[in-house]
Amino acid sequence: xxxxxxxxxxxxxxxxxxxxxxxxxxxxxxxxxxxxxxxxxxxxxxxxxxxxxxxxxxxxxxxxxxxxxxxxxxxxxxxxxxxxxxxxxxxxxxxxxxxxxxxxxxxxxxxxxxxxxxxxxxxxxxxxxxxxxxxxxxxxxxxxxxxxxxxxxxxxxxxxxxxxxxxxxxxxxxxxxxxxxxxxxxxxxxxxxxxxxxxxxxxxxxxxxxxxxxxxxxxxxxxxxxxxxxxxxxxxxxxxxxxxxxxxxxxxxxxxxx
Numbered sequence: 001x002x003x004x005x006x007x008x009x010x011x012x013x014x015x016x017x018x019x020x021x022x023x024x025x026x027x028x029x030x031x032x033x034x035x036x037x038x039x040x041x042x043x044x045x046x047x048x049x050x051x052x053x054x055x056x057x058x059x060x061x062x063x064x065x066x067x068x069x070x071x072x073x074x075x076x077x078x079x080x081x082x083x084x085x086x087x088x089x090x091x092x093x094x095x096x097x098x099x100x101x102x103x104x105x106x107x108x109x110x111x112x113x114x115x116x117x118x119x120x121x122x123x124x125x126x127x128x129x130x131x132x133x134x135x136x137x138x139x140x141x142x143x144x145x146x147x148x149x150x151x152x153x154x155x156x157x158x159x160x161x162x163x164x165x166x167x168x169x170x171x172x173x174x175x176x177x178x179x180x181x182x183x184x185x186x187x188x189x190x191x192x193x194x195x196x197x198x199x200x201x202x203x204x205x206x207x208x209x210x211x212x213x214x215x216x217x218x219x220x221x222x223x224x225x226x227x228x229x230x231x232x233x234x235x236x237x238x239x240x241x242x243x244x245x246x247x248x249x250x251x252x253x254x255x256x257x258x
Contacts, residue, residue, distance in 0.1 A: 006086040007107055007164065008037040010079035012072065014044050016093040021049045023093055024057065030101040032058035039079035043069045073176030073185045080170065088170045092161040094210045102205035106164040109203045116198025117165045119158050122209040130209055132159045136241055137187060137229065157190035158200060161209045169198060184228035191237040
């Protein structure tokens with residue numbers, strides 16, 4: 001019988017107190033049979049969330065406070081570096097579960113041999129499918145997407161708003177590359193997983209992700225995005241993936257869960 005309570009989830013808050021409170025309440029109500037521990041990293045000063053349930057949260061809540069704000073990769077790596085659970089999860093504070101636990105199905109699919117990472121379908125607050133699955137962000141692909149408005153036709157990576165990985169895979173791949181402060185660390189992770197022979201698996205469960213594209217509205221985030229893209233384009237994982245695509249070895253890199 002599948003043991004469900006073996007998932008640790010890492011959440012990083014940048015002053016997202018109300019969103020974090022709602023997310024933890026979702027997890028407590030819907031995912032207590034799956035989520036054994038939540039590591040909440042407060043990247044900026046803010047009050048800790050408080051359980052409204054008698055007896056406290058139904059999972060272990062470990063709160064970490066950063067004296068100096070750290071990047072996305074560093075925060076999640078530190079949160080998960082000594083994980084003893086069988087599976088690790090990355091979860092954005094602006095994700096909502098909306099009445100159904102997705103993690104039982106995510107963990108079940110992540111249990112299969114050869115799976116490196118599983119992820120749900122992301123929808124916006126109106127139920128529209130979000131473009132969480134993307135093609136490799138080459139300069140040409142970015143031009144087609146941002147300037148010409150063309151949608152990606154191939155899936156090479158998925159965003160890290162909600163991911164579940166087997167803990168041995170997370171350890172073997174070394175987590176996120178900490179040279180990425182923000183943006184593209186999820187691209188790099190997915191490329192390295194695929195190059196190592198692991199599959200990305202889309203599971204037919206949904207979460208609501210109200211993500212905002214700060215790189216389109218704030219110069220600081222735009223700068224981080226550009227710096228990360230330049231780092232990605234110089235990386236061995238990107239170069240090897242380009243060769244795979246040229247020779248037709250890469251395929252789609254993604255399969256749908258049952």
